[in-house]
Amino acid sequence: MPFAFPVSRIPDPADAPSLRWGILGPGGIAHSFVDALTKHTGQRVVAVGSRATERASAFAGVHGIPRAHGSYDALVSDPDVDVVYVASPTGQHHEHALLAVAAGKHVLVEKSFSRTAVEAREMVAAARSADVVLLEAMWTRFLPHMDVVRQLVHDGVLGEVQTVIADHGQLLTPDGAPRLHRPELGGGAVLDLGVYPISFAALMLGRPDSVVAAGEMAPTGVDAQVSAVLRTGTAHAVVTTTLTARTPTTASVSGTAGRVEIAADFYTPAELILTTQAGWHVREVDAIRGHEGLCYQAAHLAQLVGDGRRESPLLPLDETVSIMETMDEVRRQIVAG
Numbered sequence: 001m002p003f004a005f006p007v008s009r010i011p012d013p014a015d016a017p018s019l020r021w022g023i024l025g026p027g028g029i030a031h032s033f034v035d036a037l038t039k040h041t042g043q044r045v046v047a048v049g050s051r052a053t054e055r056a057s058a059f060a061g062v063h064g065i066p067r068a069h070g071s072y073d074a075l076v077s078d079p080d081v082d083v084v085y086v087a088s089p090t091g092q093h094h095e096h097a098l099l100a101v102a103a104g105k106h107v108l109v110e111k112s113f114s115r116t117a118v119e120a121r122e123m124v125a126a127a128r129s130a131d132v133v134l135l136e137a138m139w140t141r142f143l144p145h146m147d148v149v150r151q152l153v154h155d156g157v158l159g160e161v162q163t164v165i166a167d168h169g170q171l172l173t174p175d176g177a178p179r180l181h182r183p184e185l186g187g188g189a190v191l192d193l194g195v196y197p198i199s200f201a202a203l204m205l206g207r208p209d210s211v212v213a214a215g216e217m218a219p220t221g222v223d224a225q226v227s228a229v230l231r232t233g234t235a236h237a238v239v240t241t242t243l244t245a246r247t248p249t250t251a252s253v254s255g256t257a258g259r260v261e262i263a264a265d266f267y268t269p270a271e272l273i274l275t276t277q278a279g280w281h282v283r284e285v286d287a288i289r290g291h292e293g294l295c296y297q298a299a300h301l302a303q304l305v306g307d308g309r310r311e312s313p314l315l316p317l318d319e320t321v322s323i324m325e326t327m328d329e330v331r332r333q334i335v336a337g
């Protein structure tokens, strides 16, 4: 008999209450984000802010956004904006999230949340004190297939989880975006790509008791290739990330009763393959695919606001800080090593 995968509990993103969004930093991911919102949600993008008026106007023109601001200050001061999406380079997230929080806005901050755990703690403290929603845009957490994986583990289908394996490597050297090679912009493999397998390991195993990492630095001073073992009790997560090769970008969770493999690219909407003693079963990819899946995190934040909640149960702020601490430790070891 075919296995019935658990049904995803992630709501239809079109059903979330409609918020008025302001886009901070009209770069590559901001385009994908606005496309996803427009296509799959009732969220309204009402303003965009850039360090240059012409770039804000160009972005607004592409997406039909009513207001273009020539500074981030003007964007966060816009009284018609409920929530700011911080899509600047990772090295700027701390400054820009604090700016939006100080203006009383809810904030969705692109991954990685910040450069360090110290920055992350300051951002979290500011949001809690301002009573606004602050959410890390680790969009994978909010995707339907991840909720299915979460249920497979929780329901004991895999038995006791022993091993988590996940990777994210892209060939981004030497031609990738300049920000990836600049430490002050939060470049490097760990902060840009490794955050996905590290966050996935945290979802499956919680905070690691110990971290052992090895890595290679690029001449530009960012980490280029990093692998780490994150140990929680006797369970191991093995994560690897690189800017120097396209790796499989898959993930798996193996337990005493079975394993689930998440096909490439595991951090986007992806196929699941479950293997148990009863055989193997495939769950097909969800209807919303690729970066259009960015819509789920926005809908989740809008629902939190609609419900009067300030923190996500799917990605609590303490966990975001803990993930930053793990990344701090990984990076400390490879620089030291």
Ligand SMILES: NC(=O)c1ccc[n+]([C@@H]2O[C@H](COP(=O)([O-])OP(=O)(O)OC[C@H]3O[C@@H](n4cnc5c(N)ncnc54)[C@H](OP(=O)(O)O)[C@@H]3O)[C@@H](O)[C@H]2O)c1
Residues within 6 Å of the ligand: 024, 025, 026, 027, 028, 029, 030, 049, 050, 051, 052, 055, 056, 087, 088, 089, 090, 092, 110, 111, 112, 137, 139, 177, 179, 185, 191, 192
């Ligand atoms: N979720 C995902 O799948 C995904 C994918 C790619 C990237 N990201 C994340 O999204 C963030 C942005 O990445 P991106 O690829 O969109 O970068 P990008 O194309 O370089 O865009 C970043 C934008 O930030 C603004 N900015 C503010 N301060 C800046 C500075 N000092 N240097 C350069 N730009 C600055 C720029 O806009 P103005 O100067 O016009 O204001 C620029 O357009 C990063 O944190 C990255 O990790 C997420």
